[in-house]
Amino acid sequence: MSKRILVAAVAAAAGAVAGAVLLSGVPASANAATPVPTAAAAAAVTTPALGDVIPSGFGDVVFYGVPVQLPRLPETTFGIMAGARDAAGGLTNLVATNETSGSDKAPGFHAVAAGMNVGGHDVPTFGYYYGPAAKITARIRGTVGVAHQARWSEDPNVVVFWFDPGVADPENLQAFDAAGTELPAGDTGVGHG
Template sequence: MRMGSLAMAAAVLILAAGCADTHPVAHAPLPLPSTAPASPGPKLTIDSPNGIKGPVGELIHTGLHDPHGDEYVIFGITGAGPRSPKDFGFAIGFREPKNKVTADDSLTEWVGSPSAPGFHPMNGQKELSDGSVQPAYGYYAGTPATISVQEAGRPIQAHLARWSHDPTITVFWFDPADVHDDDRWAQLAAYDASGNRLPDGRILRM
């Protein structure tokens, strides 16, 4: 990882779901960003020390940047964590000049099908040793209109993008500028366009 070791130790946290308030957050859906490359260029290369193969589908542009000015991107992967060629996961990394992408972090489903409806294990926001913050991200099997989380009773809405390889999969991430204290997150939930709560799936944060 270019930015050094994480300043916080990773821990698994189950986000409260079953007893959560089922009322949707009163926010209009954030626009879905384009997954198309920003401009034509040399063939995309992935630099990964963990055997990750990708990207599967187009890069998802988060609009967020690391301290070097390189944009954080999320992309589909195979290899490493996935248990078979049919399985998949996602990685986050930064896109450097000449279409080089360095995979900084990845997530996969390790219980059941990665396509089962609902949430799958997500990676929480991470403060890195240089003081920068890598955004929390994950994926939802389905096509919700909104995804939100409660932070000490304050709603935070996620940014969404459909996976170009399989548009029934929705990738989401949270802008660190919107986050005050992610240790107080609860009630991660997905809603359809009518405000109905969708299946939770497995709500886990790494």
Template structure:
């Protein structure tokens, strides 16, 4: 008998202590518990990660807090202090006349007016335009814009803005033209649209313009603006 035969004979020998029969019910129950735990960990992984971040942040905040004083100090007696005087904020004064657009809203008529600009980084800019609401004698500004380079009265279009929805109302696209413009147009979806115009009372060489929001809902639909003089000659390229 060789070594291979000895190994085979050893395999055929019964064990000295018989193995107990497997507890199938316990194994299945354990398997269900493992599978359920994996599903819960999968479902709560994001929550656990968020909780860990919160704990880290809270701990960091606690570390930054000063240590409590060893002896509690009695509260200071309450004293009455007069409220600090409030300085009324100056109301922005329009430069020249306020121009009504004829667009009525629940907050009043949408208007345009010029305002002073005093910014050291903009030495050539002395005024800008404001769109606002006028109701009776009340004037509320909602959108201000101005030129940001060169001169505010250099020939051409300036400070074109608008098209935003403010207080559930579309503020018309507006701006001004420095020069003898008598007509301003643009093209929206292939159709020519004409702007309303008003000369600035402080300088008739500056013309405010605005478009009806129904025709020009926002500045994104504009093609380049075109200005014409009184003879119909095109002032801009």
């Protein structure tokens, strides 16, 4: 399974407002080049939130589901968006990831995106796990870190997870059920894009 960044906010010229831009179909992986925005997607895109908005606990950054409807991805119906919530409760899309190969509901990790700064917002490394993950860990610079996580209200089998902002890419992602049994890995690669 691979992942790609579907939507990312980009800062326009000095003083301009950040808007969401649909990216090309270039897979986002540690070895992939940064995707280039398509010409047709230069305008701002508003993507509706699916389900409850999940606060990250870090400033105004939040996570929420977004619909994905692309004919070339028939088994992908949703992605996870990192966004920013303003004081009035409005949402600004920052960056989203989604599955690009196979089912978005196959057991394991999906769509893990590296942390980045988008429009002045520190978006941490995030993604989702499909299955009964009660604890998600990774090796970060030689120590084991535990991810923050929350179940998605639209599908309780989807566990959205994220690490603290500014940490190095997590390695050796692992998920465990409530009894401490390791769960299937899926795609543990971290995408950059």
